[in-house]
Amino acid sequence: MLLVQNGFSCRYEMDVFMRLFFDAQDDVEVYTNIAYSSNKIDAYCQIIYKGRVYFGEYTCDYEKSNDKEDSRRYSVACTRSFIDAAEKIHKVSLPWGAMCGVRPAKAVTSLVLKGYSYDDAKKYLAKVYGVSEEKCRLAAKVSENESKILASHKPDTVSIYIGIPFCPTRCMYCSFVSTDIRVSGKYIDDFTACLLKEIDYTSGMIKRLGLKIDNIYIGGGTPTTLNENQLFMMLEKINKSFDLSGIREFTLEAGRPDTITFEKLKTARSFNVNRISINPQTTNDKTLLKIGRKHTYSMFKDAFFMARKAGFDVINTDLIAGLPGESAADFKKSIDDILMILPENITVHSMCIKRAANLRHTENKLTEADVMNEMLSYAQNTLSGFGYTPYYMYRQKNISGNLENVGYSRGDTMSFYNVNIMEEIQTIIALGGGGTTKIVTDNGIDRIFNFKDPLEYIRNFNEIINRKKKTEDILAKGGAV
Numbered sequence: 001m002l003l004v005q006n007g008f009s010c011r012y013e014m015d016v017f018m019r020l021f022f023d024a025q026d027d028v029e030v031y032t033n034i035a036y037s038s039n040k041i042d043a044y045c046q047i048i049y050k051g052r053v054y055f056g057e058y059t060c061d062y063e064k065s066n067d068k069e070d071s072r073r074y075s076v077a078c079t080r081s082f083i084d085a086a087e088k089i090h091k092v093s094l095p096w097g098a099m100c101g102v103r104p105a106k107a108v109t110s111l112v113l114k115g116y117s118y119d120d121a122k123k124y125l126a127k128v129y130g131v132s133e134e135k136c137r138l139a140a141k142v143s144e145n146e147s148k149i150l151a152s153h154k155p156d157t158v159s160i161y162i163g164i165p166f167c168p169t170r171c172m173y174c175s176f177v178s179t180d181i182r183v184s185g186k187y188i189d190d191f192t193a194c195l196l197k198e199i200d201y202t203s204g205m206i207k208r209l210g211l212k213i214d215n216i217y218i219g220g221g222t223p224t225t226l227n228e229n230q231l232f233m234m235l236e237k238i239n240k241s242f243d244l245s246g247i248r249e250f251t252l253e254a255g256r257p258d259t260i261t262f263e264k265l266k267t268a269r270s271f272n273v274n275r276i277s278i279n280p281q282t283t284n285d286k287t288l289l290k291i292g293r294k295h296t297y298s299m300f301k302d303a304f305f306m307a308r309k310a311g312f313d314v315i316n317t318d319l320i321a322g323l324p325g326e327s328a329a330d331f332k333k334s335i336d337d338i339l340m341i342l343p344e345n346i347t348v349h350s351m352c353i354k355r356a357a358n359l360r361h362t363e364n365k366l367t368e369a370d371v372m373n374e375m376l377s378y379a380q381n382t383l384s385g386f387g388y389t390p391y392y393m394y395r396q397k398n399i400s401g402n403l404e405n406v407g408y409s410r411g412d413t414m415s416f417y418n419v420n421i422m423e424e425i426q427t428i429i430a431l432g433g434g435g436t437t438k439i440v441t442d443n444g445i446d447r448i449f450n451f452k453d454p455l456e457y458i459r460n461f462n463e464i465i466n467r468k469k470k471t472e473d474i475l476a477k478g479g480a481v
């Protein structure tokens, strides 16, 4: 694919949209041109594809403001003129219009900070980016909910993330840091021993810095891959080492129902874990088998009710729209099934569509993106009918379709930690395998990575401690915000 831009260059944004319409190996040439005069932006695009030329244009009123805003508006004008031309070649479903970022709610928040009402912000998204009415509503609601959560942020606090990079088997679509215990199970004992030392070191560091722990999140992987004894040792260590008196959320991402036992749940509750995630992904057993998860929907329900019995009153369940072989009807059934048990939080993920060809219309056939939109739209509307509200959302970078993952909550159960991950307003200190420490100070954000592979983590444990020392230095100089 060839791209030539005159007047203004926005290669990153153009790449995102070119990949939605064309495959990397397609023989296509794209030329854009932009002009600004008399408070007007005029953008033109010419696409040469398979020997034919297609033209597109986009015009809007715009009064120059500042460099950042000017760049944003020029880049939207270029991409919209490209979309205008490209749609003459293929039809592609673009519910987010020409919006490019991974956090659409942020656009609404920045408009609200400039004095827009939420209604006016929605109108802006529709007019400037061509966002559908449904997605405008979603972005505005997420922004509104996020703002409420962010307002509760207390200074001089940190969150702790503990990564347990083991799973009983590997799911077909997994993009996380995790190893199958059939291969790496022999390292769990040594991994746990190192983790206990890392917890010790980190607790000293937090005390020296005079910080308070706000949230603890144990994720992975699947933390409940640890056996009863290993889980007990980790939770006991956390409770003994950290001052948990000011803690708001203590989450255990149990994830896979096939790793959950009543004893593990009771242990977690006895150590003050107050949120848990148990994830079916789908309620269709055939799909579960196909994607490599060794559990059924019935096992999920057993684990869910076991968690209730153990005393968990905030349970999250993840579902994925667009799993291989699933129709819109299958996904809708998963939503309906989950609503029979009413978890407090439901997170709806979008399966990635990696090939542009899968997004385009062929004769009379809906594209995968249309089906995905139908699924996500069903989730949004049905969940809202049951009292759920969307409170965090992100889109996946570099993935065709530009679709979103949304966290919904019911009642007063929105998770600060989940919003913080998106908005990066509080330092998160990562322990264990695969996590990234994000240090948020007055000087900006620094990132320090932990080793992903359990064996690397064990063998290089001294380096893990060195990286904690570096974290302490940065926090001591910058001051946690």
Ligand code: SF4
Pocket: 166, 167, 169, 170, 171, 173, 174, 175, 176, 177, 178, 220, 221, 222, 255, 256
């Ligand atoms: S449970 Fe999650 S982390 Fe584990 S293999 Fe499946 S997708 Fe990956």
